[in-house]
Amino acid sequence: xxxxxxxxxxxxxAMIMDALTHAKRPMGFSDIVARTGLVKSSCHRVLAVLQSExxxxxxxxxRTYKPGSRFQEWARAGFRHPDLQQVVAEPVDRxxxxxxxxxxxxxxxxxxxxxxxxxxxxxxxxxxxxxxHAPLHCTAAGKVFLAFMPEKQRNxxxxxxxxxxxxxxxxxxxxxxxxxLGVVRNQGYAxxxxxxxxxxxxxxxxxxxxxxKVAACLSVWTLTADDTPEExxxxxxxxxQTAAEICSRIGGEAPxxxxxxx
Numbered sequence: 001x002x003x004x005x006x007x008x009x010x011x012x013x014a015m016i017m018d019a020l021t022h023a024k025r026p027m028g029f030s031d032i033v034a035r036t037g038l039v040k041s042s043c044h045r046v047l048a049v050l051q052s053e054x055x056x057x058x059x060x061x062x063r064t065y066k067p068g069s070r071f072q073e074w075a076r077a078g079f080r081h082p083d084l085q086q087v088v089a090e091p092v093d094r095x096x097x098x099x100x101x102x103x104x105x106x107x108x109x110x111x112x113x114x115x116x117x118x119x120x121x122x123x124x125x126x127x128x129x130x131x132x133h134a135p136l137h138c139t140a141a142g143k144v145f146l147a148f149m150p151e152k153q154r155n156x157x158x159x160x161x162x163x164x165x166x167x168x169x170x171x172x173x174x175x176x177x178x179x180x181l182g183v184v185r186n187q188g189y190a191x192x193x194x195x196x197x198x199x200x201x202x203x204x205x206x207x208x209x210x211x212x213k214v215a216a217c218l219s220v221w222t223l224t225a226d227d228t229p230e231e232x233x234x235x236x237x238x239x240x241q242t243a244a245e246i247c248s249r250i251g252g253e254a255p256x257x258x259x260x261x262x
Contacts, residue, residue, distance in 0.1 A: 012038060012046045013055070017071070020056065026064035084216060085117060087249045092119060092218070095242045099235045101220040104128055104202075106141045108149075111161035113141050113217070122223060126197055137163050137177055138170045138195035140204035141217035146177075147184035148206060148214045154181075169194040189236065191229065199223050203232055205243040208252040215252060218243045 019035040020027060027035070033043050047065065050056035054070035088105050096103045096119040103119040112133040120127045128134060136142030136157065146154050163172040171177045184190045193201040202221030209215035220239055222232060247254070 009046065009049070012036075012042065013050060016043070016046055016050060017055065017067070020065060020067050021071075026059060026062060026066040028064050032065060084250070088117060088218075088246050091242045091245050091249075092117060095218075095220070095238060096121060098238055099220060101222050101232075101235060102127065104141065104219045104221065105216055106134075106219065107216045108145045108214075109133065111157045112136060113139060113145065116216070122226070124199070124223070126200070134196065135164065135166075136161060137172075138166055138192065139219075140190040140192040140202040140221070141219045143181060143184050143190040143192065144204045144206050144217045145214055147181040147190070166196050167194055167198050169198075171195065189240065191233070193229055194224060199225065201227075201229060201232055203236065203239060205239050206254075207243050207250070208247050208254045210251045210253060212253060212255040215250065216246075218246065 015036045015038065016032060019032055023031075023035075029040075029043070029047075032038075032047070033040055036043065038046070047056060047058075051058055051068070054068045056065050056071075057068040058065055084105070084107075092103050092105060100121055102122055103117075104115055105117040106113040106115050108114075112135060115128045115130055115132050115134070118128050118130055134142065136146050146157070149157070158174070158177075163174070163177065164170070165172045171180060180190075189203060189205045191201070191203045200221055201224050202219050204217045204219035206214040207216040207218055218239065220232070220235055
């Protein structure tokens with residue numbers, strides 16, 4: 001019998017929270033009763049419980065109810081820990097189909113990037129796969145991570161990783177690399193041509209979390225034999241739009257001083 005009562009209370013709480021979270025403005029008591037179909041006495045008791053748990057907030061002056069601070073905390077916590085793989089699946093597939101380019105989603109892993117998801121329209125021996133790592137200083141995603149991390153952290157990461165020269169185009173001079181990173185910060189994305197592999201060029205945009213930090217990077221890349229850098233840049237708007245969509249899906253927000261320019 002206790003289980004039935006508890007379930008009933010949970011169901012009523014859920015009905016009220018559904019009503020409040022879907023409403024465009026705070027709701028009066030009669031509106032909640034009408035929306036949920038609950039008996040007035042029952043609705044009043046459940047609202048009292050929700051208020052005591054900070055799930056609902058009551059405004060005495062307006063005599064209205066709205067989602068409370070605890071509910072907001074839960075919502076923010078949920079945004080901080082989404083299943084990124086699931087969130088990006090649809091947008092990444094659309095980007096891949098629209099551009100015909102290879103796609104990679106990566107996160108920072110110590111002093112390297114870690115690929116979480118890859119889509120390879122052009123299959124080559126050195127194409128990244130999910131679970132692979134890559135250096136920071138010579139990849140588009142790596143330069144985005146470096147550009148937007150605090151200077152002290154960047155210096156520590158670069159000291160740990162070193163600046164290995166992979167091709168004749170790899171930037172191994174720190175002042176030269178810092179100049180590149182300044183460009184990335186200014187334009188909001190990175191383009192790398194022949195720095196990790198002579199046959200590859202790529203472009204990457206940041207995906208921000210709710211604290212204004214780069215949570216992940218979304219990249220497109222192709223072979224230098226197939227396209228020119230200018231042709232790669234033709235996909236920049238789609239890349240930025242997709243990164244912004246993923247950012248929105250995880251509850252992220254770019255810093256106020258961040259502006260993407262074409």
